[in-house]
Amino acid sequence: MMQEGHLKTLASIYGIATEYRNIRGERIQVPQKTLVALLRAMGVEDFSPEGLHEAIALARAKKSTFDFVIRVLRKRTERLRVPPSFVGGEARISNERGEVVFRSRVTSPVLSVLLPPECPWGYYNLTIASSNGELSSLLILSPVKAYLPPERIWGIHGALFALATERNQGIGDLRDLRDLQDLVVRAGGRFLGLLPLHLMPKDGPQGTSPYSASSRRLFDPIYLPLDEVLSLFPELSLSIPPDPNPSENLINYELIWREKDRFLRKVFQHFFEKRTETFAALWREFQNFLDREKDRVIWASLYQAIASEAGPDWRKWPVPFRERNEKALRDFFQAREQDVLYFAFLEWLMDRFLERITEKHRILCFDIPVGCAPSGIESWLCRERLVFNFTVGAPPDDFSPEGQNWGFHPFSPWKIRENHYADFIALLRDNMRFARFVRLDHIMGLKRLFWIPEGGKPSEGTYVQYPFRELLAILTLESTRHEVILLGEDLGTVPRFLRSALRRSSILSTRVFYFEREGSSPRHPQEYPPKSYATLNTHDMPPLLAFLEGKDVLLRKDLGIFTPEQAAVLLEDRKHFLEECLKKLQEWGFLQEDNSTPQALLFALCRFLAATPSRVVSVSLDDLLESTTQVNLPGTVEEYPNWRYRLPVRWEKLRERLTHLATIFSPKGGRTEYVQNL
Template structure:
């Protein structure tokens, strides 16, 4: 029987289990440090923290009036009625006013079985791109996918980073999980672009390089977008939209404006600007109103283009596990963040040193005390306008590995989160946005996580490279795929190019690398030695097509026979997240291997029981 770790009143587990179910004790020094960081919640927290409940649930109080979102007041006697409206409401009770959430149990179910493309959008350049794949390229990919009979497109996180030189390349370390990166704008399609000289030839020349140069792209796009903004300004449509977005957009645009003057880490700013509530901030915004408005306007343009790019197809957007410690979300929610620690992963079979992802975690009780707003806003914004959400490292809704800043990743411990509340909020936002939800549950998954996901209708995520079972025995309630951005492509694995690149970057010993490649090749049984890349890719997708899973996903990298994976964890001297696809978006539909992969998955979805 698997032992259950002891959890203290701070939510810290005293031990943890590795992938081999071996138990490891957490050092007392680590526990003491994390207790200090977490702190003690106020004595009246339970009297003011939100109650997340479903219709039919018993409440913690006997009698109460509930002010619903639409202003209706309903009396509740002990439990929420079965017909109680879903939403965020205000509960008045003898113990005071408490924010409440009425949620369904399951998230929105997919309309039916479907297959689709997984796309690193930045890599998908076309002849019209300015050095990076953009939302017009996503629109073209979506149209191609629809013509091929696909039902969805899965994309990398589109979240914004600091608008400075030294652009963060990783989509998984954004400055915010609520707003999008203007690098993804197709400049020629921004409202007002027809009134200025775009210098389009200079923009398209940014695609001549073999790598994606985000600094050069941002410098060019920012200069032209600023000219469009001052010439056009968005008019009444932008003004109305900006007003509707309220304080969150104002905070983001203010942060971005300050970044342009004082740098991308709010900790280094002048003291009077480090807190969103400071009186000096109002004066700063008044002096820099045009730049603040510009960054808000960029988000409006992104909203328009993403809506057009998605059309009537489900576009599954990716939610990173965290955000940069110096970024906009950390600035806005600094009172809820843990200082002196970051999120990561314990040592495992793929990384013997553990991992430190660099994002500061939210303190669980402080997140509750903030009425879950940091979580709600991130989920809602990432779902918006596209119809699907993939939650990176979904186990983080249950527990996160906290790494003290003065130790290694191996010196961390798990801290527990209110998973039931968080999953209910995901379900509520799913119904509001009419969006399906996939949880990335790869790696070490503790008992109960997948059961809770299934209960809430969150699809599991199954990979050919990870699963020992034949795909035919994979669960139906899942998204099935071959690989991810962090793992070898089929071509890279089959030819040995991926392991050779790992050698060059020193990601493991010779024995470890060969053992890893051999274990992955075992997932391609029956493929003859000496088979071509095309044969290997087709064979892998034929196996994938045998899965009964609700969603089948293939990467464009695999469908084009790409040898290099988008990201190789543990490397700092490799151009991770900066490798363009070898074929332009304009030419994808005619690529023979891509056509074969599309047909294979379409046949699998069409003929499976």
């Protein structure tokens, strides 16, 4: 018979929560079958009393060994504990170029490390050689704080795909992004937040969530501006395809990509055929890109070329391709070189255009999702470190009564550590190349993720711990190196210590006006923390106009997510909250009593944001353009057209709105005045 005490002890060693508190503070006991399934995923096989006892001893020994594998250093002088069997050996530390920067005999179980002052923040390899063998450790010399300049920053955020302009092919593209960035910069804004631009599966008319990308290290060529692509090849006579469905309010990713893909293949065919004649200089640029980015791009291009023949889900491929057999992949590349290079060409174009957009102004905020699509490139390349019989989500709460299952598989905290966090470091670097800001979706995932058994309900899941201190050290290190400001999406059920740790590390906490309340009253603007990113709403919430009318609650009621009784309670709560908002905005001097129109309320709320001490403040593009459509309705898949709505862009109106925002957020015209009034 299984001993519950031993089962829980073993689970705790592996960082598996045997109970947790929900959003209301209630203690939730994790089902025993969930603990068993999780431990099986960690490699435990024997659950007899004897087997559990042995597994506990092995897990403790493994954890003790693992403690030496990665070390975080906050200063250049540190004392590191060494396994006793390596006392008497020689220790040496080398930098990322392989140069030895420290040598010492290990004379006791505590090694005193003294790195030269010129050693920069970075990654160092510690090796101890003795008669008992060789022991290696990755040292992460990381600053305590992330990069954070002193000035206050304001801007806007939105979904690039939603931009409906006269010149694009039914989806916002990089030319639209450049035009939008120019408007923001001219108005004085220095922040432009975007939903993820990563490579997405497009094997259906609904596309997929940008938070379930095929690869979070690649950008999606569906955003290529075809007119600007054609300008690179002026002698090529091609007609740019029009918007395939201009009257449609929803994006059809499959149809749009089919037309763009057809056009881009013709361009590449011409480029490839004339590569040594007409386009010698461009071809050299392309080759240099491949030499520099081959590890990231060639594997991904191979995947896409194979998927064109074998299907979009690598889990259903022939075994040699599924298992990444070296000979099979080499043979495929030799037989389909041009097909593979086509996909590399697309990534080169995305890289090229993003570089030109950001070379003068660095104001973009890229969003890094917490996971990747199970059938995609990243999953294929990282499958040894993923746990495929679990998915990630969130426990039931008031926002989603049934809980949430986000559909992607978790990375094993033990295996990413064994791999020296190579995937995580590469992910950060690739997203920081063109960004001034990086937003980390569900930043609690650095500390813990909610694992759900495959095919189970969120109520059957539990939290699994991750090596938070080490992941945080990598974040602050890469932020400092790239001079990128970090925003953490820390909404929902957030452990108090986590927000404290983020604050100490200068990672900005997300503060959303809809949620920042005390009872039915909005929180005073001066109560927002200085190290925060303040906004009215996010892509998972209704725009302001829809919020005022309770459209999000009514929509959930119509879809059966809320019962009529639940909806009635929420609508009544919304009514009281809005009444208090109007009262407080008038009391604090942000809103005139005789003007409570939606537009007046929007700018009053912008004045509210301007009065907060938050380091970064942002208003959504949807609110500026008076949209009433929610980008994403959490907890739905086919019930609601998530990630597909189009936002008609009227540039002149947007220019006027941004000019008005500048008068609110500038030090003279906005924040100082309202802070003094408070």
